[in-house]
Amino acid sequence: MLKQPALEKLEAMRLHGMAHALREQAGSEQALDLSFEERLALLVDRQLTWRQNEALQARLRRAKLKANACVEEIDYRAARGLDKSLVRALIQESAWVAQHENIFVCGPTGVGKSYLACALAHKACRDGYSVFYTRAAALFRDLALARADGSLRSLLLRLGKIDVLVVDDWAMSPLVESKRLSIPSIPKLLSMIQWAHA
Incomplete structure (x- = not known):
């Protein structure tokens, strides 16, 4: 009993x-x-x-991943130029995360870049890493607001604690000159995050 x-x-x-x-x-x-x-x-x-x-x-x-994507459901039959052996190497215990490597998924609109990025991020989550998905426009807005209210260092520290930061739609539309000056390039964003930890 x-x-x-x-x-x-x-x-x-x-x-x-x-x-x-x-x-x-x-x-x-x-x-x-x-x-x-x-x-x-x-x-x-x-x-x-x-x-x-x-x-x-x-x-x-x-x-906050965009899609219910997982690496087991990646379709390699579609003509997208995916290297199956490269993707398989990336998903092996998400070693690229442990080695602090960056992945850039490039290609024309509609080929599944966001899905692939979310699938790799989902696998990293399953392997115990922290992940955060955001669109570039939302990230740049948050950076501008944080710069304006003085909380930029705090935001960069939070971003720096994340193992995998997925930034989607990086260059979806041309930027006007005023926005171009306030939006960091990828290397500058990474160096800003490192600066916040220093």
Whole structure:
């Protein structure tokens, strides 16, 4: 018989995965055939899996990725010039993130650049990295507002803590001269972020 106080204590300690697994074990006759150590190992495994799933969901919410893109659904049959071996190399534990490498996805409109970028970012999230997706216009607006209200360093520090920053629609329309002077180039944006950490 399952003790309700034990379940309540597990929930109070935020061991929700373990509590759920314990309820399942209480209703399973097969669990009775397992030793105490085996049942405990199953409870611990379930709790670890629950925590990892919760952390992944939190990273994905914070990432605000545009599309429900994932690397497993990339279509290599379309004539987009995708190098399958290169993409496979990039998705191997998202090593490019750990090595602080940048990826620029270039091509004509409609070939799936945003989807590919979001798919790589989604894989990075699954591998435990923090990700943030934004459109260039929104990023430049936020930078201009932060510069105006004096919070630029704070914004750059927040951006610098992100492992993968996906900036979409970088050069979608020509810039007027006044905006061109206030919008940083990619190397300048990266150096600004590094400056904020110095």
